Amino acid sequence: MSNYIRFDWAMKRLLRDKANFAVLEGLMTTLMKKKIIIKRLLESESNQESEYDKYNRVDLLAEDETGELLLFEIQNNNEYAYFQRMLFGTSKLVTEYINRGEGYEKIRKIYSINIVYFALGSGTDFVYHGKTEFRGIHNNELLQLSPFQKQTFKADEVSQLYPEYYILKVNDFDRWSKVPLEQWIYFLNTGEIPEDATAPGLSEAREKLQLDKLSPDELKAYYRHLDNVVILRDNIHTERAEGRAEGRAEGRAEGRAEGLEEGLAKGKAEGIEEGKKEMALRMKAEGIPVEIIARCSGLSAEEIEAL
Structure with a gap:
């Protein structure tokens, strides 16, 4: 660090x-x-x-x-x-x-x-x-x-x-x-x-x-800030990565029955949606306000509250 x-x-x-x-x-x-x-x-x-x-x-x-x-x-x-x-x-x-x-x-x-x-x-x-x-x-x-x-x-x-x-x-x-x-x-x-x-x-x-010039209270507040910044960034990267991975996996499975192109598209969409929900859940657990979660995930406030 x-x-x-x-x-x-x-x-x-x-x-x-x-x-x-x-x-x-x-x-x-x-x-x-x-x-x-x-x-x-x-x-x-x-x-x-x-x-x-x-x-x-x-x-x-x-x-x-x-x-x-x-x-x-x-x-x-x-x-x-x-x-x-x-x-x-x-x-x-x-x-x-x-x-x-x-x-x-x-x-x-x-x-x-x-x-x-x-x-x-x-x-x-x-x-x-x-x-x-x-x-x-x-x-x-x-x-x-x-x-x-x-x-x-x-x-x-x-x-x-x-x-x-x-x-x-x-x-x-x-x-x-x-x-x-x-x-x-x-x-x-x-x-x-x-x-x-x-x-x-x-x-x-x-x-x-x-860093060593911060008081103990300031240092705690600073590390909380770092954690929240990391959460915001990681959630976006995780949502994208999970969406791509799940989309590929589901797309391959469903592609055998429905045709590869259609299955990939459907799997990708569902994977991204699941990734958004996972990201929103993690952010809720960290106590991040619903307004910020909605902005990051693309989900509505109602969808977030229902998770």
């Missing part, structure tokens, strides 16, 4: 302390390739932790010295509509942080930083950056700000006025590197910080996020 605290737990408890801002600042500086200084943390409807999300997601909202908003989210559990969720989070912030009667020029710049521990979409990279641009449909010309707009908004490009998104798909990245951003991805996935780490913020993480 790693000697350092998982980053999602650190964001819940430790990194909200101003004395520990340097860790988050290091990650942002490395990711965005410009110096980021966090001025304060803010509360938002979008980043309030709910009872049902305490195991599989973490939100944190920060403001930097320039007044720009940095929305961090860590997601441990697969969510097929996560792209829309990112959009919802930034849209809420746009409306929350402008006062009634203020002009649109007061809308705040938002960066949405998403650390996901599951396979989001289809792509082979592990860091993605998204921003809004407008191009001519006839000549592909990039629409630019006027000189007056540049001076007024203190921006060079239209995209600087819109939210920007970063997605860090860290789950499968386990190779150490001399590249600062890759060092951060390695730490986010493995929880390890090798001695030759040079990325901004990692030296602070090595100092601030050591």
Whole structure:
């Protein structure tokens, strides 16, 4: 086991302390390739932790010295509509942080930083950056700000006025590197910080996020959190594996009588359904709320209660 605290737990408890801002600042500086200084943390409807999300997601909202908003989210559990969720989070912030009667020029710049521990979409990279641009449909010309707009908004490009998104798909990245951003991805996935780490913020993480600095009560709570994260991940993997295995077995047996293709399809469907129920039962036994079980298994609350 790693000697350092998982980053999602650190964001819940430790990194909200101003004395520990340097860790988050290091990650942002490395990711965005410009110096980021966090001025304060803010509360938002979008980043309030709910009872049902305490195991599989973490939100944190920060403001930097320039007044720009940095929305961090860590997601441990697969969510097929996560792209829309990112959009919802930034849209809420746009409306929350402008006062009634203020002009649109007061809308705040938002960066949405998403650390996901599951396979989001289809792509082979592990860091993605998204921003809004407008191009001519006839000549592909990039629409630019006027000189007056540049001076007024203190921006060079239209995209600087819109939210920007970063997605860090860290789950499968386990190779150490001399590249600062890759060092951060390695730490986010493995929880390890090798001695030759040079990325901004990692030296602070090595100092601030050591397990042996937790109190006995904090350590117990931390291990409970780890158990719940592992349960969420293992249940998904188990459900998929059991579904495939049972589907193949039943498919082969029924295929002799009904035809191989039909039997395989039926066996796979029944195997997946049984796998979902097994997963739901294990999660119920761990005391995980029905809402989270339903989200993970695809079963309805009524089906879960009947198990």
